[in-house]
Amino acid sequence: MNEHPVKISLRGLTKSFGKKHVLRNLDLDIFQGDSVAIIGPSGTGKSVLLKNIVGIQTPDSGSIKIDSEEVVGLTGNARDRVNRNLGMLFQGAALFDSLPLWENVSFGLMSAQGLSRSDARQKAIERLQQVGLDAGNADRFPADISAGAQKRVGLARAIATKPEILFFDEPTTGIDPVMGDVINKLIVKCVKELGATALTITHDMESARRIADKVAMMHAGKIVWVGDVDKIDDSGNEIVDQFIHGRLDSHISNARLGTSAA
């Protein structure tokens, strides 16, 4: 079906918090070089899914393979080696607020690749310019810039080490549409330049259409539909139709509140 090898393969992924079942036997394949958007209503566990893939959380059961290597249960140096090939933009940017912007951006370069501080600073300024922030911002602190600018810096940090896989958790949430559009364009540009595999979480359909070439619909802890982004309007899937037309009937809003049957 696809000539590219599978980059990330998820099988039977399950994750619960106490009695709350967030991921329920989730399967998904992401092929190398694809840009996939995972869409779904708030609270279905999209962020939890990402955190499991990057190793911040451990699934209760199931398998996660990156480049055919099982990564569930990896810790310490083995996990760090895998994570060196990943870059992630967090939902709330999660910049280090004790460090100036340039050190945020070049964090991976200095700690994982051992670049000297002056080289790292130079690289960081380049990356900041890549996301449209000029060099004068390098010594400012995260608390002093707007949320939109923080997302840009988070993006610069994620791409700094030129990772093979990029994760974006709701890149456009909480910022105005104009800035959102800028971020979308930046993401498309960065992913293309790096030739990376990208996984974007969003509940903004506009953003999904712009960024992704494939869309996966997540609902009640499972992926219920995967397809090319231009097929989304006639997916033939009831849940996808409801989601993209904003008709959140009881079917979906129950899941959103976490009250659907276990």
Added chain:
Amino acid sequence: MSFVATIGRIFLSFLASLGRLTIFAGLSASHIVRPPYYPRLLLRQIIEIGYYSLPVIGLTAVFTGMVLALQSYTGFARFNAEGAVATVVVLSITRELAPVLTGLMVAGRIGAAMAAEIGTMRVTEQIDALSTLATNPYKYLIAPRLLAALIMLPCCVLIADIIGVFGGYLVAVHKLGFNPAIYLKNSWQFLELVDVVSGLVKAGVFGFLIALMGCYHGFHSKGGAQGVGSATTNAVVSASILILGCNYLITEAFFSR
């Protein structure tokens, strides 16, 4: 019956947290000795813990030494043993008061700051971001703090020893009319190395406990600003109680025979 069950449950959850804390401490300590190291971060913590705590520690020590001279003079004058004031001041300061009071003051200052900073990093996902950048949070955040506190608390206590004895000297000489030379001679004469060393050992242990509590509670804080607030409180309270408890144990280990 349900009463017994409740006690059992509390006891079990106490054991579980003790286990978690032990694992946390062991893991953090192992990262102190394994490369890569972060000398910049260590230096920053050393300055924060050692240098910026000096005013607080100095003031605490000087007033403690002063009041100690005054009080022991009142007591000893009742049976004409005023000569013992110098010895009592120097022994109390080096063995007990400098390490314990410094420990408590630093617990309030540094333990709280560590819990708040690390707790905020936890709830804003900065700690998660560290691991996606292939950086071990134990190594990057916890190890430098533990090591810096372990090194700096003994230094602080040594300074508190000197300032505290000086405070006693001030009151004895200028208010109580002691002869300066004789007071100093009395201070030295009965002071043994073990008095000072036991105080410094205490300081090292207290430093480790303060940083451990600050980091542990910060690292495991949950749920926004309120969670960070209670992590801070827990860090200070638990560090203070551990300091007082360990103080007794170390004293007994050194001096009971």
